Amino acid sequence: MNQGNSSSRDEFLLLGFSIFEMRPTLLFLIFSLLYGTILAFNITIMSAILLDQTLHMPMYFLLFALAASETCTTLVTIPRLLVSLLSGSPSISFAGCALQMLCFFGFSANNCFLLVAMAYDRYVAICYPLQYRMQMNNRVCAQLATTSFTLGFLISTIIVNLVFRLPFCGPNGIRHFFCDLAPVLSLACSDTYQSNIGILVLSAIVLLGTVTLIFLSYIYILSAILQIHSSTGRWKAFSTCASHLTVVITHFGCAFFVYLKPRSDSSLDADTLISVVYVFLTPLFNPVIYTLRNKEVKLAIKKLQRHSFCPKHSDQKSQWHFCN
Template identity: 75%
Template sequence: MNKGNDSSVTEFLLLGFSILGNKPTLLFLGFSLTYTTILVFNVIIMSVILLDQTLHSPMYFLLFALSVSETCTTFVAIPKLLVTLLTGNQSISFAGCTVQMFCYFALAANNCFLLVAMAYDRYVAICCPLQYQVLMNKRVCTKLVGASCATGCLISLSIDTLIFRLPFCGPNGIKHFFCDLSPVLRLACTNIHLTNTAVIILSAIVLLGTVILIFVSYIYILSAILRIHSSLGRQKAFSTCASHLTVVITHFGCASFVYLRPKSASSLDQDTLISVTYVFLTPLLNPVIYTLRNKEVKLAIKKLLRTSFCSQKL
């Protein structure tokens, strides 16, 4: 008996793997390859930003923070997924589920706030270029990253407390591959209407609040770009925002579809499949998009590879 929340459940079973298919070995190989690619790409981005002095600017500092945060997000969900596919052990302890949910949503919220900070950086760079060095100095960037992390942890702690203070008497099968909000809430042996409403409100504050802030930033950015007389200048200004916009659309599109739409029993299977896309795709898109679309990053990578090759020859 768990006296902390009057619960008889001491562990949960992650049953989302049956939804993903009945070929665990094939899924394990596919997910392992994708996860390795995510880690390699993000490590490359982080290494290049750290080692190349030309990338020591606010935009790349925030990109570095986003890569770190998204890589940590994958650590929370994917290794357990791979272990379960490999061993068939679907169990996760009550405490482990609590910690996993807290870490996942703290990092996910942090990613949202970092994307807002990156939109603000582009707003200042395009709309207030003469004040950029003052408004986006190292101290300001550090505060933005710290505030994003602290706010994400606070919101995630609130959600965790709301959910795991409920009694869980059984069954203990979570129809997901990690401890996600709705599948866990459905297992509570009490009325969850108020808790579910509070969780939706907190999720909406994060998702819709950050989307609105990004949208407002881009209204000002678009207005400033349209006032640029040179077509080359407009193209250059927009190209600095294109990568960020692509990541924003993918990130918030998947997250909003999973966490803000009305829930039904049949929607849980769809949520699991979308969550696989969300967990694997967004951390992969970030480095790929910023690598393929950013000349400075591509040049820095070439320089790093050339330096490594020359040092090996010596």
């Protein structure tokens, strides 16, 4: 291994779960099962939304975008982990590490912004129901999704630049199963204070900023719900938000713990375990939460399952307009 600066660094070693002395074969089987389940759930939900015209609405368009983004987030990290566990080769190139970090944080930030867009959708639907079709149309849906993606990868690009402009000339073992911020920064052989401050500010903008917007949206939503005279109407309005709130708590709970707490070498191992929840369980729980609490999605999935056994209906054309 060349011990020069960052430009001469050939590769890093993803130590992953070797620090916990766990059997790679067992981990491979567990993670493969989880990953297959994640893909199956998210692809099923995306297929149901695409093919069922009753779900061609803004709320489900944003749910489709979130499922697609979370699937891409897992594609960035999990296959590489499975290959490493199966082959026993933990190496990842310097450029590959930077690309993995760029994509992971790009899609992760995109998820945060999409959750804000979903909160805005619920805000308009409950607080301004008569204006809903006008304010949440095809153009607005496309703008929300495009803006989320653009902002996510713009911020991710800045973060990756703050990390990989540093020289890496010491040990190359990353105490993680993917190229995460703290484990990579701990390998830099120069002062990381400025990079840490910049990353902390950007992380706070993404996490605290989006949580604040979601919180404000739900203040108005709760106020509007309390003004509904019918208890049935109040419950129906609240139930449309319950799934989103559950996903928000799960998503941001893990992200806050890992990326907004003080850094220390002793916390890297704990961060690895929390990242397992964030990388594996969040994209697994989210489609389950939306499916279990949403009658329309469950009905669409049942129709999709019946349709898969009825080839004679496969020639029917599906409309691709998500938003009315």
